Amino acid sequence: MTSTPRTSDAPHTSDAPDTTDAPDTSDASATAGTAVTTDSPDLRAQLDSLTTEAFRPELAEIDRLSTLEIATLMNGEDAGVPGAVARQLPVIAAAIDALAARMGRGGRLVYAGAGTAGRLGVLDASECPPTFNTDPAQVVGLIAGGPPAMVTSVEGAEDSADLARADLDALALTADDAVVGVSASGRTPYAIGAVEHARRIGALTIGLACNPGSALAAAADHGIEIVVGPELITGSTRLKAGTAQKLVLNMLSTITMIRLGKTYGNLMVDVRASNEKLRARSRRIVALATGATDEEIERALAGSGGEVKDAILSILAGVDAPTAARLLAENRGHLREALAAARG
Numbered sequence: 001m002t003s004t005p006r007t008s009d010a011p012h013t014s015d016a017p018d019t020t021d022a023p024d025t026s027d028a029s030a031t032a033g034t035a036v037t038t039d040s041p042d043l044r045a046q047l048d049s050l051t052t053e054a055f056r057p058e059l060a061e062i063d064r065l066s067t068l069e070i071a072t073l074m075n076g077e078d079a080g081v082p083g084a085v086a087r088q089l090p091v092i093a094a095a096i097d098a099l100a101a102r103m104g105r106g107g108r109l110v111y112a113g114a115g116t117a118g119r120l121g122v123l124d125a126s127e128c129p130p131t132f133n134t135d136p137a138q139v140v141g142l143i144a145g146g147p148p149a150m151v152t153s154v155e156g157a158e159d160s161a162d163l164a165r166a167d168l169d170a171l172a173l174t175a176d177d178a179v180v181g182v183s184a185s186g187r188t189p190y191a192i193g194a195v196e197h198a199r200r201i202g203a204l205t206i207g208l209a210c211n212p213g214s215a216l217a218a219a220a221d222h223g224i225e226i227v228v229g230p231e232l233i234t235g236s237t238r239l240k241a242g243t244a245q246k247l248v249l250n251m252l253s254t255i256t257m258i259r260l261g262k263t264y265g266n267l268m269v270d271v272r273a274s275n276e277k278l279r280a281r282s283r284r285i286v287a288l289a290t291g292a293t294d295e296e297i298e299r300a301l302a303g304s305g306g307e308v309k310d311a312i313l314s315i316l317a318g319v320d321a322p323t324a325a326r327l328l329a330e331n332r333g334h335l336r337e338a339l340a341a342a343r344g
Contacts, residue, residue, distance in 0.1 A: 050211050051227060052184050053235045062232070074239075077232050081243045084228045092251055095206045095222035099178050099252060100259035102204050104332075107176035109139045109253070110168070112194035114158030116238040117182040117208075117245060118143030119150055124249040130278070132262040133270040139253065142167045144190040161193025168197055175202030180252065182245055183207075184237035186214020186225065195219045208248055210241040224248060261334030264289055269309040269335055282308045290315040309335050317342035 062070060085092075103109060111121025122141030128134045144163060145154025157163055168179065179198035181191035186209030195205045196219050207220030210228055217223025226248060228240040257263065262270045267289055273279040286297045289312045296315060303321035304310035313324040317339055324338075331337035 050185055050187075051229055052210050052231060052237050052241050055234050056230050056232075059232065074232055077240055078243060081226075081228055081240055081247065084226050085244060085247050088224055088226055088248075091222065091224050092248060095224060096252060096255045096259070098204050098222065099206070100256045102176055102178045103138075103256060103260060105176055107174070107178060107204075108137065108171075109256070110142060110171065110173070110177060110179045110194075110198075111140070111182060111249070112142040112164055112167070112179060112191055113182035114144035114149075114188050114190045116242050117184055117188070117191065120242065120245050120249055121180070121182050122150060124246075124253050128253055128257070130272050130274060131268060131270075132257045133272045134257075134262075140171065142194070144188075158188050158190045161189045161196070164190045164193035165197040168194060173198060173201055173203055178204035178206065180206040180208060180249075181216050181220065182249070183214075183216050184210045184241035184245070186211045186216040188216070192216050192219050206252070208245060210237065210244055261332060261337070264309070264312065264335045269312060270333075271308055273306050273308070279306075282306065286311050286315070309333070313338055313342065 059073075062073070065073075099109065109125075111125055112118070113121050118141070122143055125139045125141035128139040129136050142164075143149045144160070145157030146167075148154055149157060171177075173179070177198070179194055181195040183191040186207070191207070192215055195207055195216065199205045199219070199221065204222075205220040206222045206224065207214070207216035207218075208224045208226070209216045210226050212225055212227050214223070214225055217225050226241075226244040228244050231237060231239045231241065233239065257270075262268075267285050268281075269285060269289070271278060271282060271285065273282040282301065283294075283297055285308050286292065286301065287294075290297070292300070292315050297311070300311035300314045300321075301308070304314065304324065305321075307325075309328060310321055310324045313319065313327060313335060314321055317324070317327070319327070319342055323342075327338040327342055328335070331341055
């Protein structure tokens with residue numbers, strides 16, 4: 001297994017349920033099949049130790065401020081998130097290189113999380129097909145409790161590692177796949193269970209958390225800990241922690257797709273033109289890449305069945321659509337490599 005530096009390797013000390021990544025849950029869960037006590041002294045002590053849960057007395061009267069003052073405070077808080085991400089860039093880059101290698105040989109990217117973290121993973125996965133023309137099964141988002149948890153609380157789901165294992169087994173996970181566990185606290189049983197199960201199978205594992213010394217990062221091949229500090233509203237990890245997670249997920253999927261040849265420069269040449277806006281964008285991308293006339297662009301897109309990458313190659317290399325498709329297939333979909341091959 002590949003390992004990368006982490007902010008801390010402190011051991012995980014408890015498997016008590018996590019309440020930082022999803023709304024409060026009741027004391028028992030029919031969904032997860034596990035009895036849970038959410039107000040135990042042990043759990044309260046654990047929450048007290050998390051930077052994302054820390055209380056900030058200087059903000060105790062924030063509700064008495066003007067709307068502009070609160071907005072200014074929030075904006076100032078958010079300004080520190082990119083810096084926290086920057087401190088983990090070497091770890092993020094190593095994870096992306098490993099991820100791209102797995103996907104390059106046919107593996108899948110699977111996000112697994114609960115509450116806000118799970119929703120962000122599902123969001124990132126759902127954006128890949130229209131942006132990069134990926135198969136919907138190639139990038140998958142799992143959220144504890146399933147699709148209903150996208151819009152409502154599914155009680156106890158985040159507290160079950162068994163549920164994570166079952167969700168991954170339903171995907172028939174293999175050693176070629178990669179699983180990214182996402183949890184602001186870094187101690188959500190669902191996210192940790194997903195990473196541990198995936199690692200036993202031999203899949204690549206990445207743990208994304210917002211607390212140092214997290215159990216999630218320690219469980220993964222690549223542990224990414226974006227420490228953004230206490231939230232403006234105590235424990236509301238949909239704020240800075242959520243923003244940090246979104247930034248990292250953007251990097252994981254986007255840079256991996258760049259490495260897989262899904263872009264040409266900074267152009268989305270694998271965009272799926274599924275509506276009029278995207279069809280207009282497709283024409284514009286071909287124009288930017290080739291400098292061709294509108295007539296040439298329409299002809300190339302019609303010949304390629306609307307495939308932007310094929311149309312660009314047809315124009316730049318002066319080949320017909322079938323030849324363009326063959327060259328791209330022979331060069332793993334990388335437009336630059338296919339263009340070089342066409343030019344000899």
